[in-house]
Amino acid sequence: MMTTLLLTAALAATLEADLRSIAALPGEPNRVAAAGVTRDEAAILTIENDAAFDPASTRRRLVLIGAPDGDPRAADAVVAAVRWFKTRAPASVRREWTVSALPSAQLDASDTQSLPRWITFQAPDLVVTVGAEWDALEGSPLQISGYPQ
Secondary structure (H helix, E strand, C coil), X not given: CHHHHHHXXXXXXXXXXXXXXXXXXCCCCCEEEEEEEXXXXXXXXXXXXXXXXXXXXXXXXXXXXXXXXXXXXXXXXXXHHHXXXXXXXXXXXXXXXXXXXXXXXXXXXXXXXXXXXHHHHHCCCEEEEECCCCCCCCCCHHHHHXXXX
């Protein structure tokens, strides 16, 4: 149990460092936040853009969600995708799209509201999940509203 706790803490610290370094790069997304907290009150980290606050924005909004099963490869893939978007994506893609990401969506199984609430707040045009197959949005208002899963 102690090994698992130490490994989880080390991965969270690495994820936070990665997200903060990406947020510091020019452009959006540039805000490290949280979609919720775990039972032990650790933040479930996100990197977000400001477009959800701008009703006049015409850019499409992409939300990336990874690692619902804790697979660090899925979280790394989401982080890499955000880094690519900010550093190597064609300028036309960055002009037309904005991205928010939740690299490690390890919410408690009893917490059925944090993920749909966070996604709704991002006002996405497209939601992409990375990692194990999962049904975190099944039965949520997001699915009924027709957001892609």
